[in-house]
Amino acid sequence: MELNLLELQKVLQSYGVLINFSGRFTQAVIEELGDAVQKYLETEAASKNNTFNVFSVFIEQTQNIKNYETQKASSLLGERIANSGIVAIGKSEAGYFVSSGNVIDNMDLGALAMRLDEMANLDKAALKKLYKEQMKKVITPGSTGAGLGLIDMARRASRPLDYSIVKLDESTSFFTLKVYV
Amino acid sequence: MSNLYIEQTKSTPRIQFEADSNKLRIEGQSYPENAFKFYEPVLDWIDDHLHQPSQEMVLEIFFHMPYINTSSSKCVMMLLEKLENAHLAGQNVTVRWYYDKENEAALECAEEFKEDLTVPFKIYPVDEDNE
Numbered sequence: 545m546e547l548n549l550l551e552l553q554k555v556l557q558s559y560g561v562l563i564n565f566s567g568r569f570t571q572a573v574i575e576e577l578g579d580a581v582q583k584y585l586e587t588e589a590a591s592k593n594n595t596f597n598v599f600s601v602f603i604e605q606t607q608n609i610k611n612y613e614t615q616k617a618s619s620l621l622g623e624r625i626a627n628s629g630i631v632a633i634g635k636s637e638a639g640y641f642v643s644s645g646n647v648i649d650n651m652d653l654g655a656l657a658m659r660l661d662e663m664a665n666l667d668k669a670a671l672k673k674l675y676k677e678q679m680k681k682v683i684t685p686g687s688t689g690a691g692l693g694l695i696d697m698a699r700r701a702s703r704p705l706d707y708s709i710v711k712l713d714e715s716t717s718f719f720t721l722k723v724y725v
Numbered sequence: 726m727s728n729l730y731i732e733q734t735k736s737t738p739r740i741q742f743e744a745d746s747n748k749l750r751i752e753g754q755s756y757p758e759n760a761f762k763f764y765e766p767v768l769d770w771i772d773d774h775l776h777q778p779s780q781e782m783v784l785e786i787f788f789h790m791p792y793i794n795t796s797s798s799k800c801v802m803m804l805l806e807k808l809e810n811a812h813l814a815g816q817n818v819t820v821r822w823y824y825d826k827e828n829e830a831a832l833e834c835a836e837e838f839k840e841d842l843t844v845p846f847k848i849y850p851v852d853e854d855n856e
Contacts, residue, residue, distance in 0.1 A: 571736065571757075571758040574756075575735050575736055578756075579735075591827075592825065592827045592828045593828060593829050593830050596792065596828055596830045596831065597830060599792060600792065600794070600830075603756050603792075603794050604794065604795060607756070607758075607794060607796075610758070672837075676837075676841070679798070679799060679802055683761060683799065687761070688759060688761075688796075689795070689796050690760075690795055690796045690798070690799035692795035692796070692798065692799060693794075693795050696795045700830075
């Protein structure tokens with residue numbers, strides 16, 4: 545079947561998607577898309593607060609995917625994971641949203657789902673406490689992140705973080721995270 | 726005193742030490758690919774600087790569209806903890822944080838850094854639209 549970009553664009557628009565990218569995330573791609581997100585929100589006359597929070601969630605989501613890519617680079621699944629990133633920034637009746645997805649190793653599923661489920665029950669004050677505790681932890685040498693991204697997104701979000709996991713095969717699943725700002 | 730200058734990029738701030746006024750300025754957005762690698766020389770420089778007896782330091786942090794990602798926040802916290810320890814040891818250290826007055830999230834970010842510290846820490850609003 546021939547790729548029909550018009551149809552693809554219509555689908556994206558029907559879900560309120562304003563900006564999207566699918567492919568290998570690099571720092572340069574993240575920076576350019578980040579600029580596009582900021583400029584788009586400025587022309588939409590979104591408040592500085594909204595622009596800041598959407599940009600922030602966008603950076604945390606894409607850098608999480610990038611960091612996971614780096615972490616898995618030398619594994620057998622490395623290439624598949626690296627090429628599986630997708631992000632969409634959009635607007636719905638419930639506000640702006642940032643959705644991202646990528647292939648993850650089934651071995652990493654349990655820990656990720658547990659973290660997100662634990663956070664889902666926390667109110668803003670408890671999330672702040674968790675953030676501060678994580679902030680005080682000593683960073684292990686060679687780590688790419690501070691373990692703060694998910695907590696930070698949950699704090700900026702207007703609703704609890706929404707995630708889904710679709711099993712692809714014995715070794716991988718597709719993970720999606722949707723954050724409303 | 727050894728100099729410190731790091732040129733600004735889209736995702737990393739300009740970092741500049743002004744020896745005559747004893748000010749360290751960190752200005753710009755911060756969301757590098759690897760924040761720990763980026764801030765390592767800055768943290769080392771601060772250690773060296775504070776290690777000299779009776780060294781004074783004023784730290785100024787500017788952010789144009791004041792955004793820092795979480796791993797940069799962690800590095801800024803490590804930096805502030807060094808200043809906090811210097812302050813507790815009796816050194817004269819001050820933090821000045823500037824934020825866009827229309828950006829509440831940026832103010833909250835600065836206030837959260839300040840919360841757990843006793844080092845003199847002032848937060849100033851800046852009118853970005855009139856600059």
